[in-house]
Amino acid sequence: MLIDTHAHLQDPAFNRDRKEILERAEAAGLEKIICIGYDYETSAEAVQLARQFPEVYAVVGVHPHDAKTLSTEVLAQLYDLARDPRVVAIGETGLDYYRNLSSPEEQRKAFKEQIKLAHELYKPLVIHDRDAHQEVLDIIKKEKAGKNEGIMHCYSGHLPLAVELMKEGFYISFAGPLTFKNAKKTQEVAARVALERILIETDCPYLTPEPFRGKRNEPALVVHTARKLAELRHKTEEEIAYITSQNARRIYRIKD
Ligand code: NI
Numbered sequence: 001m002l003i004d005t006h007a008h009l010q011d012p013a014f015n016r017d018r019k020e021i022l023e024r025a026e027a028a029g030l031e032k033i034i035c036i037g038y039d040y041e042t043s044a045e046a047v048q049l050a051r052q053f054p055e056v057y058a059v060v061g062v063h064p065h066d067a068k069t070l071s072t073e074v075l076a077q078l079y080d081l082a083r084d085p086r087v088v089a090i091g092e093t094g095l096d097y098y099r100n101l102s103s104p105e106e107q108r109k110a111f112k113e114q115i116k117l118a119h120e121l122y123k124p125l126v127i128h129d130r131d132a133h134q135e136v137l138d139i140i141k142k143e144k145a146g147k148n149e150g151i152m153h154c155y156s157g158h159l160p161l162a163v164e165l166m167k168e169g170f171y172i173s174f175a176g177p178l179t180f181k182n183a184k185k186t187q188e189v190a191a192r193v194a195l196e197r198i199l200i201e202t203d204c205p206y207l208t209p210e211p212f213r214g215k216r217n218e219p220a221l222v223v224h225t226a227r228k229l230a231e232l233r234h235k236t237e238e239e240i241a242y243i244t245s246q247n248a249r250r251i252y253r254i255k256d
Contacts, residue, residue, distance in 0.1 A: 001242075004032070005201045006151075006202065007201070021220070035049050036126060047060065050084075061091040088123070089124045091126025096128060096132065108139065119147055124251055125151070127151065151170065159189050159193070170197075172197055175203045176208050176217060177209075178232075179210040196247060198247060201222065209224035
């Protein structure tokens with residue numbers, strides 16, 4: 001059984017066939033799907049889906065792209081949403097200096113506020129880091145962001161950084177790019193980080209793994225990332241499925 005630890009199931013790309021997508025996920029051996037919000041609306045939708053489908057759990061928060069939308073009011077609304085028992089973490093938050101759709105200051109402010117929110121609610125964090133490795137690490141250390149642990153989603157850094165992050169209480173999650181031919185650096189990291197800290201995810205509808213790169217992504221396709229990881233770790237696919245699912249249950253505190 002597999003767990004997709006990061007999916008944007010509420011994305012409009014899935015509006016026409018969300019039910020079929022969940023059926024295909026089940027047929028592909030997925031037992032759980034963690035649906036991640038990126039602003040208030042999509043966080044509320046994630047909670048809705050988690051109430052509707054027993055295999056779905058929600059993560060609520062504001063993405064660095066949308067950091068400018070995190071008003072005091074939205075923060076209070078996230079707090080209310082996060083009290084639902086189906087909400088298993090806060091995020092995705094972090095820094096994205098590749099696209100800078102919100103200013104760096106807005107991103108840092110929203111990141112720190114969501115770290116505080118996670119601490120108040122005793123929940124782990126889901127962190128997005130693009131072209132901001134050092135600053136993300138500095139904020140994590142300074143704010144003790146890993147107090148209730150957390151996940152570095154779609155990891156793209158190098159091994160020494162992953163080691164630092166694990167020391168801070170973070171798990172390292174790999175998405176579709178792990179299967180890309182030009183992903184040697186990420187594959188090297190995946191081959192070497194502690195097995196008990198590895199997760200897999202789709203980040204669907206984005207980042208579709210090979211051999212479907214370029215098409216819409218969906219949770220069922222996490223099997224391709226699992227397969228690549230099995231190859232890199234010299235394990236069977238079953239072993240990798242078991243290990244990463246156990247890790248996902250531990251970090252998200254999923255009991256059933
Ligand atoms: Ni995402």
